[in-house]
């Protein structure tokens with residue numbers, strides 16, 4: 001029985017340390033819009049719970065922009081939602 005508890009403990013610790021490592025790594029990254037690929041479908045905007053992205057319209061087209069980069073947690077949720085390869089995570093400058 002002790003072996004089971006120890007195994008569960010190890011799995012939980014690995015999960016915690018994995019999450020901490022991912023968060024630390026993501027702190028240095030931010031989402032970026034590849035405007036040429038963006039179709040303005042709004043999927044990313046609906047998906048981001050931190051309201052980082054916004055839609056803008058210029059003379060020729062409508063597309064997403066990163067309005068509040070400081071709020072971005074680099075979670076990648078919007079990235080997996082975009083079907084047009086118009087989002088990428090980049091290093092913060």
Ligand code: SF4
Nearest residue numbers: 038039041042044082
């Ligand atoms: S999901 Fe992709 S294509 Fe759609 S608005 Fe966002 S960045 Fe543009």
Ligand code: SF4
Nearest residue numbers: 048072073075076078
């Ligand atoms: S990476 Fe996460 S926090 Fe950043 S814009 Fe996308 S969904 Fe929002």
